[in-house]
Amino acid sequence: MSEERARTINTLREIAQALESDQSTKATEILGTVGPEAENGxxxxxxxxxxxxxxxDDWYAKHGLNGRVRVAQRDxxxxxxxxxxxxxxxATKGRALRSTPSLLQRNPGQAVAGAGAFVVTAAVRALAEQQDTDFDAKLNELLPEQEVSEPPAPVTPAQPATEDAPPVAEVVEEVPAAVVEEVVDVVDEAAEPVQPDGDDPQVRYTAILETRFMAGVKEFAQWMGDGHAVTGTGLPKRADIKDVAATIGIDAEGVAKKPEAVEPVASDLDLNVPAEAHPTRYATSAQAIPELMAFWTTMQETGQAQVTSTKIQPGANAAAFEFEDIEQLDAAxxxxxTYVAQTLSYDADDAAAKQTAQFIVNGDSADGVLIPRLRQLEAMDLIDLADGKPSIPAALQPAVTKGASQVAK
Known part of the structure; x- marks a missing residue:
């Protein structure tokens, strides 16, 4: 085994061990030491x-992992x-490695590497549970520690976040084009990168699957499983608000006592301010979080889920939305x-919702628009906001415009 591969395996092991022991900060610090060039061990x-x-690719092919690997998005x-x-x-199709060029077209190289490490950890965990063994034993079997001539340099602990320095877990550096080329060089030369043609059905479908929104849909399906208990009114139970909200990037928590009002962050008041992280939203009911209810309603309206008297369960149209299932384009x-329309209109003033939709579709005046709803669509990768103006990624134009137009009428 080459020195380079041995170093890589050991680093992957370190990240996995940190994540398994709930040391996510340490894991992201290790990821931060991985740069464009191999250095410092x-x-x-x-x-x-x-x-x-x-x-x-290898583990999925050999061990039947389909449907068993769960990466909790909130982590x-x-x-x-x-x-x-x-x-x-x-990976379920054995195409993770060959699809690297497509992944790199839309994401920084370090982000792809980091995501790979997170899924590796989840896969090792799933195999350990499947085979009734502990995590470290399975890790040692799949990725045994390697001897290297140069131990890695000590990881420097991250400094506390300040206004000028974001948390390490949110930092992903752009990687030079040379690194992208290096990754592409080691994958199957037959792999064809997705062309940025917004009219191509495959491009449109792939673009949807790679949004944060679709990641949330899949995380929600994992949370729901074959069925998950709900309140008597068909809403998430108070104890589940945190997990359901996390599927669409909302930091929330169910509480028994009505919380005090919290001042909105600056980016929810001014479109020219870059999006900021929100403080935890405390709520006695999911109904107090309209962005969450918009998603909950969307899953039911589209048949992805259905609510009975006691639980929410997969609906008649529930779909896995795999990358090769291009026939699912219309459903996607x-x-x-539906999600765009619900996000703009759920529990919102009709005139403000209409103005916000017209702002997305036609670039109309921003006066009176619902900025928090726009921020949610931005967080889900469905629209972009720059210099106070919205734009829709080309491949997402048909779907996003359709949803916004329903409200803009």
Missing amino acids: RPSVAQLTYVALESL VPRTIRNITPAIEAL ENLVA
Whole structure:
């Protein structure tokens, strides 16, 4: 075994062990030491990506992992959260490694490497549970520790976040084009990167699957399972608000006592301010969080889920939305359109909802628009906001425009 591969395996092991022991900060610090070039006893981004995705393809093929691997989105750094479901779905088809060019077209190289490491950890955990053994024993079997001539340099603990320095878990550096080329060079040359043609059905479908929104849909399906108990009024139970909200990137928690009002963050008041992290939203009921209710309603309206008198369960149209299921394009676009319409209109003033929808579709005046709803769509990768103006990624135009137009009428 080469020195480079040995270093890569050891680094992947360190990240997995940190994540398994609930040391996510340490894991992201280790990821932060992996750069464009192999140095200080650490592999390059390209090397870490290759070994992680190669391992996943192999394990899925040999051990029947389909449907068993669960990456809890609330535990994943925001910057790589939408990539983990894509990698997991590709691995089920044995195509994670060969699809690296497509992944790199839409994401920084370090983000792809980090997402691969998170899915590797989840896969080892799933295999350990499947075979009734402990995590470290399974890790030692799948990725045994390697001898290397140069031990890695000590990881420098992250400094506390300040206004000028975001938390390490949210930092993912852009990787030079040379690194992207290095990763692509080691994968199957037959792999064809997705062309940025917004009219191509495959491109449209892939673009939807790679959004943070679709990551949330898949995480919600994992939470729901075959059925999950709900309140008598068909809502998430108070204890479940945190998990359900986390599927769509909302930090919330159910509480018994009505919380005091909290001042909104600056980016919810001014579109020219870059999106900021929100403080935890405390609520006695899911109904107090309209963005969450918009998602909950969407899942039912599209048949992805249905609520009975006691539980929420997969609906008549429940779909896995795998990467190769191009026939699911219409369902995927309808899901996005419904979510956009619900997010803009749920428990909102009709005039304000209409103005916000027209702002998305036609670039109308921003006066009176519902900025928090726009921020939610931005967080789900369905629209972009720059210099106070919205834009829709080309491949998402049909779905997002359809949803916004329903409200803009």
